[in-house]
Amino acid sequence: MLARSTQLAAWRRAASPGLHAYPHTLVISTEVCSTTVIAAAASAAAIKTDAASSRGAAPFSTEAGSEPPHVIDQHETIVGSQTPVTKRLWLQRYRWTDERLAEAQPRDAGAVQPAKPPHRTTVRYSFASDPVLREHYRNPWGSVRIGRILEDLDSLAGLVAFDHCDDGDPSTRPPLLVTATVEAIQLRSSQLTLDQDMELSGRVVCTGSSSMDIRIELDQGGQQQLTALFTFVARDPLTLKSTAITAVQPESEQDRALFEERVRVNAARKAERRLLGDSSKLLHVSLEGQRWAEQLLSAAKTRRNLPALAESHQLFMDDTSLENTFTCQPQQRNMHGRVFGGFLMRRAFELAHSTAYMFAGSRPRTIEVDRITFRRPVSVGDLLSMRSTVTHTWPSKQDPGKGLAHVQVEASVTQPEKLYSTVTNTFSFLFKFDLRRDPSTGACMPPKQVLPTTEQQALEVAYLFGPGGKKQSLGRCCSRREPGAVSSAVRA
Numbered sequence: 001m002l003a004r005s006t007q008l009a010a011w012r013r014a015a016s017p018g019l020h021a022y023p024h025t026l027v028i029s030t031e032v033c034s035t036t037v038i039a040a041a042a043s044a045a046a047i048k049t050d051a052a053s054s055r056g057a058a059p060f061s062t063e064a065g066s067e068p069p070h071v072i073d074q075h076e077t078i079v080g081s082q083t084p085v086t087k088r089l090w091l092q093r094y095r096w097t098d099e100r101l102a103e104a105q106p107r108d109a110g111a112v113q114p115a116k117p118p119h120r121t122t123v124r125y126s127f128a129s130d131p132v133l134r135e136h137y138r139n140p141w142g143s144v145r146i147g148r149i150l151e152d153l154d155s156l157a158g159l160v161a162f163d164h165c166d167d168g169d170p171s172t173r174p175p176l177l178v179t180a181t182v183e184a185i186q187l188r189s190s191q192l193t194l195d196q197d198m199e200l201s202g203r204v205v206c207t208g209s210s211s212m213d214i215r216i217e218l219d220q221g222g223q224q225q226l227t228a229l230f231t232f233v234a235r236d237p238l239t240l241k242s243t244a245i246t247a248v249q250p251e252s253e254q255d256r257a258l259f260e261e262r263v264r265v266n267a268a269r270k271a272e273r274r275l276l277g278d279s280s281k282l283l284h285v286s287l288e289g290q291r292w293a294e295q296l297l298s299a300a301k302t303r304r305n306l307p308a309l310a311e312s313h314q315l316f317m318d319d320t321s322l323e324n325t326f327t328c329q330p331q332q333r334n335m336h337g338r339v340f341g342g343f344l345m346r347r348a349f350e351l352a353h354s355t356a357y358m359f360a361g362s363r364p365r366t367i368e369v370d371r372i373t374f375r376r377p378v379s380v381g382d383l384l385s386m387r388s389t390v391t392h393t394w395p396s397k398q399d400p401g402k403g404l405a406h407v408q409v410e411a412s413v414t415q416p417e418k419l420y421s422t423v424t425n426t427f428s429f430l431f432k433f434d435l436r437r438d439p440s441t442g443a444c445m446p447p448k449q450v451l452p453t454t455e456q457q458a459l460e461v462a463y464l465f466g467p468g469g470k471k472q473s474l475g476r477c478c479s480r481r482e483p484g485a486v487s488s489a490v491r492a
Contacts, residue, residue: 106238108172160214175237175245188224286468320355320390404433
């Protein structure tokens, strides 16, 4: 752990755009009040002072007319339900009041900012020496609670985006940065341990005219355990119109490769949207995929109409569902007063994990968090419903004795007074679990086959796992035999 003076200097570099000396490291520790918490309180005060001196701004206060999105306590800590890491990352961005934003000038749209190299920002989790920090991240099985890490991923990506967009001019207002999408978050370890320190790092890998891709990496035990990619879009905080951002200039061979890969991916998606036009939001399933979906619906009809004759290893998709409805609280808001996207990811993940647990009968291991699109913001006070469903299962071909389950969570905001409900997010997760064994033979039994009951459900499954589907390579790992038409569908 850094000495107090070194830690304070790191915080000041992180807080002040004019003083950056990348890569900088935030040593996140709550190692009992007398030392580190005091140092953290002093550092938070320094953040405000340095920010004021470097950008000509006054720090946030609780006086009338200057009301921050969060309350900050006597230890200079944000009051809320966020993780210790997220709170400290957000403190470094508290530089602007609403009054200052209104008075500041918009950035010159015609001005060309020189490209910036991708600077890495790193957060260190001192698990090995910090029992308080360990307790914040502990799950019931004594390892790291993945849902809390999802919150920190979003917070770190936001700080990286904020730093990259800083033009160093105290007279112009910074852009509003919004998480647009999260690409697949892949975990390479069965679990993250609390016995070893952990590092979370992020950097910009690609930029567009008003968007940027940020790669997040998590390392523990000398190995990379997790990778994720966030896309942020920049908006003017007052007009909400798109605003230009500084281009990134990759320097290393790895960063150049990542840059070129993201350029190809983004160009392909734009081309697809232009080709499909207004129908780009619809599911486009091949003819063979549609036949595959029809076979699943046929099997579901047989089970519904002839339950006594149906296969015992089949069940309806709706029978796998769990639902959670709650009112979004002020303690869950982000720096802009909306509900924190990382909180939504955590709640969706933990509901999906419970769903996979109840389906499998054994504790599942997280393999992947699929692409997440933030369609609409969620506000404090909104009534939010999350509904999880197992959409597809199959035995693992690479790992005998294991099964895989794809779980989807749909988040909707409901306004009962207006008889109105709309989908805000759709989350997808992939879990691996131990297959149950036949009591008489001891042989592994394949996971139950999940059958869609509506055409929409069938097409969504076919879009991902059917012939030509987005995840066909995963879904075709299925090797079990199914009777009749379902057999050809599963083996397709």
